[in-house]
Amino acid sequence: MQIDIDIENWPAPGTQWGEWESLVEQVATAAHQSEALLACERLVVSILFTGDEEVHALNREWRNRDKPTNVLSFPMLERAELAALGEEGPPVMLGDIALAYETCAREALDKGVPLEHHAAHLIVHGLLHLAGHDHVESDTQAEAMEALEIAILAKLAIPDPYTQ
Numbered sequence: 001m002q003i004d005i006d007i008e009n010w011p012a013p014g015t016q017w018g019e020w021e022s023l024v025e026q027v028a029t030a031a032h033q034s035e036a037l038l039a040c041e042r043l044v045v046s047i048l049f050t051g052d053e054e055v056h057a058l059n060r061e062w063r064n065r066d067k068p069t070n071v072l073s074f075p076m077l078e079r080a081e082l083a084a085l086g087e088e089g090p091p092v093m094l095g096d097i098a099l100a101y102e103t104c105a106r107e108a109l110d111k112g113v114p115l116e117h118h119a120a121h122l123i124v125h126g127l128l129h130l131a132g133h134d135h136v137e138s139d140t141q142a143e144a145m146e147a148l149e150i151a152i153l154a155k156l157a158i159p160d161p162y163t164q
Contacts, residue, residue: 055100079132
């Protein structure tokens, strides 16, 4: 998977992750180990590290919700289309993810977790949405998505975010 990263006004990570790009690469590797549909090398994902103002505008425009949120994901493929992709061919845009710094930082502080852990969780969450997972339609889907998130984060030695 190719990942295009744009960072706007996020402070440098303060832990072993080095830079945000390094964290994203590690998260993506762990994600495609647990969700095979994310392992296709043809896929392209865009991740925007931005602020509440930009995410608020995106949320209002695309989801009709007039408030900022921690992460937004914009899938470009249905899960069946993703599953049908072969290894050969041109790059295919899987989708976009946007994270809002102020909301993410506030939530990390409230949970008592490092910002890097919370951002990793939200990137995993966004990637799973791009792969067609959902947590809104049913409790069963929500539980399956949470279990995948926990498994992926465990590969990165990040504790279960749902018990914090």
